[in-house]
Amino acid sequence: MAVLRTAAQLFNERGFHATSLDDIAERLNVSKPTLYYYIENKDQILLECVKMALDLMQTGIGEVRAAGGSAIDQLKACMRIYSGVVTQDFGMCVIRIGEDPLPDPLKKELRRLKAGIDGHFRRLIEEGVAEGALAPCDAKMAAFMLAGALSWIGRWYRPDGDLTPDQIADQAIELLLNGVQQRAPTKVTT
Amino acid sequence: MAVLRTAAQLFNERGFHATSLDDIAERLNVSKPTLYYYIENKDQILLECVKMALDLMQTGIGEVRAAGGSAIDQLKACMRIYSGVVTQDFGMCVIRIGEDPLPDPLKKELRRLKAGIDGHFRRLIEEGVAEGALAPCDAKMAAFMLAGALSWIGRWYRPDGDLTPDQIADQAIELLLNGVQQRAPTKVTT
Structure with a gap:
């Protein structure tokens, strides 16, 4: 696990291609043969990091x-989970590196997992519309918009930045639920 | 230009790493020496594609x-431009491949260009809040949310999909401006 976490941190800092197994061994303070005892190659590490997230x-x-x-309420809770994961080492890996460097069969496996998560968001949006809490919309498109905005957090988030992961989740949920536009003041019937 | 566009299409279809210069030459129906007359290497092609977008x-x-x-209105127009670019070959390259495979100095150059675009969005949001059309918010965070949701379009867009780029832009702008939540009906003063 320490191997995976250290690798994820290096991938996120330097990029996947600029990180060598030597770099990972060096930061872990172990020899390369020791590292090879745990892992086969860089692809396998990336796969495990992304799957973990x-x-x-x-x-x-x-x-x-x-x-x-x-x-x-379920949608908000799921948005908070999504936002939380992409501010952690493994989650950042999903967003910053993704499956592109991996060979096709592994790409497919990861895409299947991602599609499962997307499916949950679509169904929650459909249920929210049916319950009258969400505005009628194309659930597929809306799920992509939410996932996109939340995924992007993994690109710009810095642990030493102004906002904590919780504050980011709060603001993201507020912005995506209510939109950026000022709502017309609701007039009270007199 | 045909070289760049063909390369961008292949990167988007197969991934950057899975695309070789041979693949690009083959699809262009030119020899590898001919291709090398136009370009130095794959990194340079990616750089040019991303810069173009x-x-x-x-x-x-x-x-x-x-x-x-x-x-x-300016914000809506800029969102439409952003959304339009990421549904084109070069724009998809920015989102699907990005700068990760490139060496550090080139990464920095691309990040500087991206920061310039982000700056426009932040200022437009600040102006919109000052004009009262947008809800008070953290402009930095709101700009990231908009850019994230719009960028993600470049990941899931398929030219043979159900929606045209214009329809996608319309829906994206509507969702991001108004949010997914149903607005309370405005009561008319009697």
């Missing part, structure tokens, strides 16, 4: 779905 | 800014 999301979302409640 | 955005946004008008 997607599993975290999938498990978190599964728990939210199992606990039930209104669709909009 | 960022220049398109920068130019489009510059024209919107120069034409003036309310901040919210």
Whole structure:
């Protein structure tokens, strides 16, 4: 696990291609043969890092779905999980590196996991519309918009930045639920 | 230009690493020496593709800014430009491949161009808040949310999909401006 986490940190800092197995061994303070005892190659490390993050999301979302409640509350909880994961080392890897460097069969496996997460968001949006809490919309498109805005957090987030992951999640949820436009003041019937 | 466009298409279809100069020459129906007459290496092609897209955005946004008008109308126009570029070959390259495979000095150059585009969005959001059309918000965070949602279009867009780039832009602007939440009906004073 220390191997994966250290590798993820290096990938996120330097990029996948600029990180060598030597760099990983050096930061872990182990010899290259020791490192090879744990892992086969860089592709395998990236695969494991990305899977770890997607599993975290999938498990978190599964728990939210199992606990039930209104669709909009579940959607907010899932957005918070998504945002939280992409501010962690493995989650950043999903966004900053992704599956591009991996060979086709591994790409496909990761895309299948991602599609599962996307499916949860689509269904929650459809349920939210049916419950009247969300505005009628194309659920596929709306799910992509939410995922895009939340994924991007993994690109710009800096642990030493102004905002904590919780503050970022709060603001992201507020912006995506209410939009950036000022709402017309609701006039009270006199 | 045909070289760059063909390369961008292959990068977007197969990934940067899975695309060789041989693949590019083959699709262009030219010999490898002929291809080398135009380009030095794969890094240079990627750099040129990404720069082309960022220049398109920068130019489009510059024209919107120069034409003036309310901040919210300018913001909508800039969102449309952004969304339009990421559904084109070069723009997809920015999102699907990005600068990760490139060496550090080139990465820096591309990040500087991206920061310029981000700056326009931040200022437009600040102006929109000052004009009262946008809800008070953290402009930096809001600009990242818009850019994230719009950038993601370049990941999922398929030219043979259900929606045209114009329809996608319309829906994206609507969703990001108004949010996914149903707005409370405005009560008319009686």
